[in-house]
Amino acid sequence: MLNYLQGLNEMQQKAVLHKDGPLMIIAGAGSGKTKVLTTRITHLMAAHNVDAFNILALTFTNKAAAEMKERIAHILGNTEARNLYIGTFHSVFARILRTEAPKIGYPNNFTIYDTEDAKSVIKTVINELNLDDKQYKPNTVYSRISAAKNALVGPADYANDYHLQQEDAKANRPMLGQIFVAYANRCFKNGAMDFDDLLIKMYELLKNYPDALSKYQRKFKYILIDEYQDTNPAQYEIIKLLGAMHENVCVVGDDAQSIYSFRGATIENILQFKKDYDDVAIVKLEQNYRSTKNILHIANQVIGNNKGQIEKVLFTDNAEGEKIKLVRTLTDNEEGKMVADTIQEQRLRYHLANKDFAILYRTNAQSRSFEEALRRMGIPYRIYGGISFYQRKEIKDLLAYLRFIVNTNDDEALKRIINYPARGIGKTSMEKVALYANEKNIHMWEVLCNAAMFGFKSGALESIDNFVITIKMFQSELTKQNAYDLAVLVGKHSNIVKELFNDKTTEGLARYENVQELLNSIKEFIETPLNEEDGEVGDKGLGTYLQQISLLTDADADSDENADTVKLMTIHAAKGLEFTMVFVAGLEETLFPNAMSINTREELEEERRLFYVAITRAKAKLVLSYANARYRFGQLQQNDSSRFLEEIPEEYIERSYAGQAARNNGNNWQQGTAFERMNRGFGNNNFSASNSSEKKKPSYLTPPPRPAIKEHVPSNNFEASNTALLQAGQRVEHQKFGFGQIVTMEGASHNPIATIHFEQNGEKKIMLNYAKLRIVE
């Protein structure tokens, strides 16, 4: 027994074995904190007989939660782990609120608004208050409100706060408090909570309802919190309340990796934790098991430039490893190509798999150049983040129907679906509906149900009545059918599916497939066995499903975790992950550090922590890159290299220069230097001859010149054909290159390449896996 303790170092064991009382673990990057957390939970259960039902663990993503559960189940060798309460703050609280909502005046089936929904409500409210949405930009208003909530400042507090009033008056938005109040009221009326409300309402529940507080205090005898440096004051206060009875609160964090202050997170929580509890045990995990000495060393150097930090020194027994590569390119496109070429080369030379590589960047918009380059080379990849599945329009549309059926108070969902697909209830009618609803202080749905009474006539009235009948029909099926069958019915009867099916454009086709995928996901939800639960509302109903998916992260939606693909993501999304070889791209002033975050020392230090997080994702190999110019707002913009690069000691770096200029001249430096003269800011970057070695230059030094193509307008019946059986001699149509004839077929069967002679554009090699070709004959 207790053999799960083997393989833990002294400090890790100390953290695991600490039984009762507050515990703070300061865990450096790659120091095995997940291992410590899982082992600690296992130990509580196995050695101290703590019931799984009495343990609450809060993680940063649902995926991390699922993995933790799985690992614990594996070590324990039984099914007890499924009774653990593990999840993100948001999902755990949503689950609790689903049971307790009526106490605070919400329906059990409350809707969860994502950012887009919330902004839309804010916009409506601004219009209703007769304010100008140019002066009050929904984006700004939303972030102000969100910031207030995360600091536990409610609408009334906000509107009455003298300082906030002054601040808003100065910033030319004196009515912000009123908007906040109206927004909060509207959400409440709609039976909806936004992301921040999940914390706020949980706090209010515990604060104002002693019976609820004591219920959950008794239940959660042991509380563990991962990524503690990224918690905000609202979360802090909730935990303080929940943990007050037993004080068995264990937090794990690393101040050096705090990167979510824009979401209200504050490192203060770490300092405050020590003050709030009398006798906090503190354990520091300082041995890094992930990275080479070189990588860890420059990480330490970089973070050393930040001022306030909790003292700790990361060390490792790992090998020294390679030097850090620093590559400069002329443009973002060449940066993409350099990365793709390097991946290809490294993969072959060291027998690495695609999934050993990650490309990290500061902003989602940067993914494009990497996508293009990887696709061109036939390297499979997967992008995390950006527009997630559940944010696609077609998905949100169908979900809005389901949301509305479950909660007809949700005016936001109603507005989305009432005229989609078009059924003749347009803007004018809806303005009237909104007007009547506000006058009588009832829901828009009630107005619709009594449309005749409110004076709607002929055409409009008929359309509205039909809509009401349809929705009522769906509602009556709500109790008779399961979520999947109902969703299928809604898709059919609302004509959404038909509408998408009839759209034969490529985008339409993709949308249709997305909807099918959504239906599949609902089916899967229904078919997965119930999580054992003690008398909670947690059931297989549509309401549960809707609440669950609104809290999914993009990382959670990852179906094939082990797929052999190169991973592309923002640094934020990479937190907690590790890869054999990491590319950190776009190390340029105004991009990283980002122009939005260089105005205060605090902001800049957070950018630096972000850089630190990026570096410490790498196990063996690290490549940093930057481009002299990149497309932004559709225009080529020049940038200096990032100030962070100057913080890395020269002897750890191997510089090189990839791109077209190098090729044209046959000599890397002359063109490079000429270019440098045109761009100030390169003075200190001494591109010494460090890469003048005789080694064969990688192929990224020779991008083929691309002749301008003659754009082709696809035929109206253009539709991608199945090209599996394509043969030489056949005539095809390509979306861009126009009509042509297959000259030869080559390449492996899983990645066939066709050489095609196009009438307008000459001979081109086309990868069939990616190109859209219509077979003409």
Add this chain to the structure above:
DNA sequence: GATTATATGGTTTTT
């Protein structure tokens, strides 16, 4: 009221 053309304006990061 719906469909299409033009204008605008916005990019940091995410539950």
Add this chain to the structure above:
DNA sequence: CCATATAATC
């Protein structure tokens, strides 16, 4: 460059 908002037209 992109997506969404408004205007113009049927």
